Amino acid sequence: xxxxxxxxxxxxxxxxxxxSVVIPSLNGRLFLPACLNSLREQRYPDLxxxxxxxxxxxGSGEYVKRNYPWVRVVRTDQNxxxxxxxxxxxxxxxxxxxxFLSNDTLVTPDFLxxxxxxxxxxxxxxxxxxxxxxxxRPDRVDSIGAFFTRTGILFNPRRGEADIASGDSACEIxxxxxxxxxxxxxxxxxxxxxxxxFVIYFDDTDLCWRSWLAGYKVKLAPRSxxxxxxGATTSSEVSSVVVYHTFKNxxxxxxxxxxxxxxxxxxxxxxxxCGFGSLVFLARLKPKSSWAILRAIGWNLVKLPRTLLxxxxxxxxxxxxxxxxxxxxxxxxxxxxLVKSGLSxxxxx
Numbered sequence: 001x002x003x004x005x006x007x008x009x010x011x012x013x014x015x016x017x018x019x020s021v022v023i024p025s026l027n028g029r030l031f032l033p034a035c036l037n038s039l040r041e042q043r044y045p046d047l048x049x050x051x052x053x054x055x056x057x058x059g060s061g062e063y064v065k066r067n068y069p070w071v072r073v074v075r076t077d078q079n080x081x082x083x084x085x086x087x088x089x090x091x092x093x094x095x096x097x098x099x100f101l102s103n104d105t106l107v108t109p110d111f112l113x114x115x116x117x118x119x120x121x122x123x124x125x126x127x128x129x130x131x132x133x134x135x136x137r138p139d140r141v142d143s144i145g146a147f148f149t150r151t152g153i154l155f156n157p158r159r160g161e162a163d164i165a166s167g168d169s170a171c172e173i174x175x176x177x178x179x180x181x182x183x184x185x186x187x188x189x190x191x192x193x194x195x196x197x198f199v200i201y202f203d204d205t206d207l208c209w210r211s212w213l214a215g216y217k218v219k220l221a222p223r224s225x226x227x228x229x230x231g232a233t234t235s236s237e238v239s240s241v242v243v244y245h246t247f248k249n250x251x252x253x254x255x256x257x258x259x260x261x262x263x264x265x266x267x268x269x270x271x272x273x274c275g276f277g278s279l280v281f282l283a284r285l286k287p288k289s290s291w292a293i294l295r296a297i298g299w300n301l302v303k304l305p306r307t308l309l310x311x312x313x314x315x316x317x318x319x320x321x322x323x324x325x326x327x328x329x330x331x332x333x334x335x336x337x338l339v340k341s342g343l344s345x346x347x348x349x
Contacts (some may be wrong), residue, residue: 024085126216145173178204221275
């Protein structure tokens with residue numbers, strides 16, 4: 001049995017379907033060399049690499065052109081965010097699969113083959129994430145996928161905890177992290193890519209949710225290993241900007257993708273959580289972050305007609321019942337994670 005599986009994987013990978021790597025980068029001069037050097041050392045042969053110079057002002061695009069002639073650089077006149085940068089890069093890609101990769105990652109030499117194998121073995125899988133460990137603490141988990149709770153809040157199992165053996169078999173997750181995820185190019189086109197309105201944060205989860213609704217699963221490939229710094233692009237951003245986009249995009253995605261029944265159940269609870277978060281920030285003398293949450297709610301009210309049009313388009317592509325999907329993929333958030341997340345929200349932002 002194991003021998004048959006090994007032979008099947010060898011046959012699949014012998015075809016070596018082309019993969020296009022898309023790296024959106026804003027002022028990434030500090031991180032791009034290490035990322036691109038690690039990509040150069042990986043063993044997957046049929047690869048094209050595209051760096052989207054997202055309106056950078058640090059000369060990183062020119063640096064990549066001079067030192068990495070095998071990389072195609074696509075420059076934008078302004079920062080389009082992660083979502084817009086990825087969409088631009090994907091429009092220039094030719095591969096069967098699109099690998100979206102953050103510029104603050106280090107890939108291992110054999111990270112790509114397990115991800116491609118999962119997609120080639122199962123046509124019903126549309127998106128695959130690698131196992132990501134922290135670059136600063138390589139023994140700690142950065143991401144092994146994410147799951148929804150019934151409140152609409154995401155949680156990332158084992159984030160920040162010690163890495164443990166997770167087996168070789170791919171497993172289903174609700175959402176892959178955009179720092180390293182492979183998407184079928186055909187599916188990405190069908191879903192019309194990332195939502196440009198999201199700019200940064202939650203765009204990867206929204207794409208994965210739409211993939212599930214379109215009938216394509218999302219999986220983790222535990223044999224694929226990548227190290228992630230995290231926050232390289234946004235570490236210099238004002239914290240209130242991060243808060244704003246996080247809360248804005250999460251609420252927008254709920255409106256776009258939930259069934260009407262779940263909308264009525266989940267959104268009021270979610271708004272209460274948002275209000276509580278705003279009060280916590282205010283109590284900690286962080287008025288900008290407090291106001292950012294209220295602005296996020298206001299944005300969704302103003303943009304509601306636009307969001308409802310997106311909801312209609314998603315419904316037209318859906319092959320899965322919304323009302324059945326969300327409960328089947330929702331998980332309970334462990335208390336220890338809830339406490340840790342609350343402390344993170346109040347202290348970091």
